[in-house]
């Protein structure tokens with residue numbers, strides 16, 4: 304037991320649950336005892352899970368106008384899987400770094416904001432017959448093409464446009480070089496698990512598509528350790544799993560391999576719930592709207608604390624429920640309350656989330 308201010312906090316320093324050990328969990332839990340700027344309040348996790356024991360937890364199926372639908376027109380399941388993958392290659396940074404405002408785009412007369420705004424742009428192009436799922440098309444995109452693709456509803460350019468251009472081209476090239484130009488061919492080749500030495504789906508994605516390799520270095524004493532989050536790769540597969548769960552299409556064997564997807568919203572929600580708290584310096588930086596460097600100590604700690612506290616929420620919650628949930632349902636719960644939190648999200652200049 305540690306006393307932090309008035310508060311009793313038990314430090315968890317290992318994977319204290321039945322959730323499968325994965326490279327993400329192994330690396331994150333190794334770093335956990337060394338957090339310098341963030342405290343996880345396990346007593347609050349206990350309290351929250353007691354309060355949430357009868358709460359509804361949903362697995363989202365990601366059906367919305369901004370996503371293609373295999374039940375309509377000539378769209379196939381393969382198209383949907385490709386669409387989720389391509390969108391997640393650029394699923395990062397939708398808030399203006401100066402103002403914090405969300406990116407906004409129009410699709411069929413409706414304005415969509417934040418990440419949904421990006422999907423709206425992709426769907427707009429898809430509907431107009433632009434071959435946005437084809438590696439050959441993506442590898443030849445010019446920066447002007449990308450600017451046009453992400454035309455906003457208010458004249459404000461999408462953040463990190465050049466990075467999106469670079470990533471789309473690189474994804475296109477790798478698709479052409481390794482997967483006959485389409486992502487679903489990777490799924491056919493891989494084992495239907497996230498991680499399996501070299502043959503899990505995320506192993507293959509991160510080996511062949513460098514921008515998905517969301518791995519960072521954390522100094523612990525005199526050594527440097529890798530910490531993996533793989534947020535965009537996990538989200539792409541989480542969306543696919545949610546869409547086809549319960550149908551005859553099988554995407555993955557074990558959804559418990561997923562962690563939550565550590566983005567800029569979840570730590571803010573967890574902090575609002577008093578599950579995590581920051582030291583004075585980090586609190587001040589976020590309050591002042593400072594832009595953190597992707598891969599900085601603060602940035603990595605925010606994401607470690609997010610993954611671990613969500614794992615603990617899932618583990619404790621399942622002790623109170625007959626039907627257990629995975630991190631996918633927990634992620635959706637936390638993500639869905641992001642806009643109810645008034646405090647500003649932390650800003651990080653990164654293409655990881």
Ligand SMILES: Nc1nc2c(c(CN[C@H]3C=C[C@H](O)[C@@H]3O)cn2[C@@H]2O[C@H](COP(=O)(O)O)[C@@H](O)[C@H]2O)c(=O)[nH]1
Pocket residue numbers: 365394395396397398405416417418419420422538563564565566567568569634635638641656
């Ligand atoms: N933990 C977690 N993070 C998620 C998602 C989704 C949802 N998936 C797609 C499905 C529909 C949407 O159109 C999404 O794109 C996006 N994000 C992340 O949030 C950030 C954007 O936030 P805001 O600025 O408020 O829109 C950005 O880092 C984005 O990557 C999720 O499910 N869980």
